Amino acid sequence: MPNISIRGKRMPQSPIRKLAPYADIAVQKGHKVYHLNIGQPDIKSPELAIEALRNFELDIIEYGPSAGFDSYRKKLAKFYNDQDIDVNFEDIMITTGGSEALLFALGSIMDPGDEIIIPEPFYANYIAFSEESSATVVPVNTVLENGFALPSMDAFEKAITPKTKAILICNPSNPTGNLYSEDEIKQLGEIVKKHDLFLIADEVYRKFIYDGDEFFSVMNLVGLEQNVIMIDSVSKRYSMCGARIGCMVTQNKQVIATAMKFAQARLCPPTIGQIACEAAIATPQSYFDEVIAEYKERRDTLVAELDKIKGVVVNKPKAAFYCIVELPVDNTEDFAQWLLEKYDLNGETVMISPASGFYSTPGLGLNQVRIAYVLKKEDLIQAVHILKDAIQVYNKQKEINTVEANS
Numbered sequence: 062m063p064n065i066s067i068r069g070k071r072m073p074q075s076p077i078r079k080l081a082p083y084a085d086i087a088v089q090k091g092h093k094v095y096h097l098n099i100g101q102p103d104i105k106s107p108e109l110a111i112e113a114l115r116n117f118e119l120d121i122i123e124y125g126p127s128a129g130f131d132s133y134r135k136k137l138a139k140f141y142n143d144q145d146i147d148v149n150f151e152d153i154m155i156t157t158g159g160s161e162a163l164l165f166a167l168g169s170i171m172d173p174g175d176e177i178i179i180p181e182p183f184y185a186n187y188i189a190f191s192e193e194s195s196a197t198v199v200p201v202n203t204v205l206e207n208g209f210a211l212p213s214m215d216a217f218e219k220a221i222t223p224k225t226k227a228i229l230i231c232n233p234s235n236p237t238g239n240l241y242s243e244d245e246i247k248q249l250g251e252i253v254k255k256h257d258l259f260l261i262a263d264e265v266y267r268k269f270i271y272d273g274d275e276f277f278s279v280m281n282l283v284g285l286e287q288n289v290i291m292i293d294s295v296s297k298r299y300s301m302c303g304a305r306i307g308c309m310v311t312q313n314k315q316v317i318a319t320a321m322k323f324a325q326a327r328l329c330p331p332t333i334g335q336i337a338c339e340a341a342i343a344t345p346q347s348y349f350d351e352v353i354a355e356y357k358e359r360r361d362t363l364v365a366e367l368d369k370i371k372g373v374v375v376n377k378p379k380a381a382f383y384c385i386v387e388l389p390v391d392n393t394e395d396f397a398q399w400l401l402e403k404y405d406l407n408g409e410t411v412m413i414s415p416a417s418g419f420y421s422t423p424g425l426g427l428n429q430v431r432i433a434y435v436l437k438k439e440d441l442i443q444a445v446h447i448l449k450d451a452i453q454v455y456n457k458q459k460e461i462n463t464v465e466a467n468s
Contacts, residue, residue: 068192068193068195071192072189072192072193073185073188073189073192073418074418075185075186075189075418078099080098080397080398080401080412083398083401083402084096084401084412086401086402087401087402087405087410090405091408092405092408092409092410093408093409093410094401094409094410094411094412095409095410095411095412095436095440095443095444095447096411096412096433096436097411097412097413097414097432097433097434097436097444098412098413098414098431098433099414099433099435100235100297100382100383100433100435101302101433101435102297102300102302102382102435103300103435103436103437104300104352104355105300106299106300106301106337106341107299107340107341107344107348109340109341109343109344110299110301110304110337110338110340110341110344111337112340113336113337113339113340113341114333114336114337117333117336119332122332122333123332124328124329124332125329125330125332125335126329127321127324127325127327127328127329128153128154128155128321128324129153129154129155129156129308129329129330129335130155130335130339131150132339133155133335133338133339134150134151134153134155135150136339136342137150137153137155137308137342138150138152138153140342141280141310144278145281146278146280146281147280148280148310148312151317152310152311152312152317153308153309153310154308154309154310154317154320154321154324155306155307155308155330155335156306156307156308156309156324156330157305157306157307157327157330157331158294158296158305158306158307159263159265159292159293159294159296159307159308160186160190160307161307161327161330162292162293162294162307162308162309163187163190163261163263163292163309164190164193164194164323165309165320165323165324166261166290166292166309166311166316166320167190167191167193167194167196167227167261168194168319168320168323169316169319169320169323170226170227170259170290170316170319171191171194171195171196171226171227172195172226173195173196174195174197174224175195175196175197175224175225175226175227176196176197176198176199176222176224176225176226177191177196177197177198177199177225177226177227177228177229177261178199178200178201178217178220178221178225178227178228178229179198179199179200179201179228179229179230179421180200180201180202180203180209180211180212180230181200181201181202181203181419181420181421181422181425182203182209182236182237182385182416182419182420182425182426182429182431183200183229183231183234183236183419183421184231184235184236184263184419185236185418185419187229188421196226197224198421199220199222199225200420200421200422201216201217201220202216202422202425203237203239205374205376205385205387205429208237208239208376208379209234209237209239209376209385210239210245211230211239211241211245211249214248214249214251214252217249217252218252221252221256221258225256225258226258226259227258227259227260227261228249228252228253228258228259228260228261229261229262229263230249230260230261230262230263230279231262231263231266232246232262232263232264232276232279233264233266233267233269233270233276233379233380233381234266234380234381234383235263235265235266235381235383236383236384236385236414236416236419236431237378237383237384237385238360238376238378238379238380238381238382238383238384238385239378239379239380240270240274240276240379240380241277242277243275243277246277246279246282247282250279250282250285253285253288253289254284254285254288257288258288259288259289259290260279260282260285260288260289260290261289261290261291261292262278262279262289262290262291262292263292264276264278264279264291264292264293265292265293265294265296265297265298265307266297266380266381266382267293267298268297268298268349268352268353269297269352269353269356269380269381269382270353270379270380271353271356271357271360271378271379271380272357272379274379274380276380278291279291280310286312286313287312287313288313289311289312289313290309290310290311290313290316291309291310291311292307292308292309292310293307293308293310294306294307294308295307295338295341297381297382299338299341299344300352301334301337301338301341304331304334304337304338305330305331305334306330306331306334306335306337306338356382356434358438359382359434359435359436359437359438359441360377360378360382360384360434361377362434362438362441362442363384363432363434363441363445364377364384366441366442366445366446367386367445369445369449370445370448370449370452371389372388372389372452373386373387373388373389374386374387375387382433382434382435383431383432383433383434384431384432384434385416385419385426385429385430385431386429386430386431386432387428387429388428388429388430388452389428389452389456390428390452390455390456391427391428391459392427392428393413393415393416393417393426393427393428393429393430394415394417394427396415396451396452396455397412397413397414397415397430399455400412400413400451404451404454404455406446406447406450406451409443409447410447410451411444411447411448411451413430413431413432413448414430414431414432414433415429415430416429416430416431417429419431
């Protein structure tokens, strides 16, 4: 039998999606599954985007430009300009989701064996994207005890080697829900400048910030225009995950020109998705005000309910709609599968994402999960109620199994 590639063998499974077959089986058994595992908002997409799709009248859905439609890029540039980010449409490349934007960025700047420093825990697919780009991830650990604050600059300095090519951050953070301050971003900028590195920032959750905190984009770092690459997406901003439209933004013309080669190889980003997204840019601020208020209430509800469970540790997220939760179980990978395969409470169970998949350092996150608070408040309350019962049942079964094994 022919061999699978080494790269294919090294590609990690998604901790968010790999348990999906077990969830499917649970549903087939007639169980209701509360999905706390994936950041698929239940918020309605903007009516402007939906209306644009309803009025779609092209006779032929043709290839578009590899960089995306100029009309969309120009409106997107104005969107950023209105947020005090000084870019023009030629600094923007439209991509098939934020994932492709990051792949293009890594493919444009990383050589085999180059290292990219990432604060962990981080979005699980960063490992997969780095693997596809033959880059080596160098993690810098953050901890739940201080809200997963950005590591000290000394920690970054110690992680830098002659092979270091870039630092990658997600701000606001998926999976921790943390928000890096302007001061933290500027300190990171100083390190990037000192070592002449690229700074890639995944800023797709920029709209979801709570409690009066303010967002500071890496695109506002003065003197680092050639070092900074921003990744963005409409998936969460407009609750349009299926549109598969994102973008890569940089004022580094060489990076844009290199990324264009990758863009041409995949031909073009989705035409229909761009039509919907171009219309969505005109979405009024009132839409976001309502969405942010809803997520804030969901966050507060989730944290309040989790705090009622003995042994559970959780910080209140500052942004996005995720949090890392420490559970009183020894292995959340096993626990998450058990929830779907062997447990239910009155025909209901929950699906969670084991957090170990969001770390690249072996052994970390074994008793943690990522929870996405994208369900309505009533469902969040019920899901946590189920989780509380499940933890008790699971640990009791573990104790019984241990006693039987030792007898």
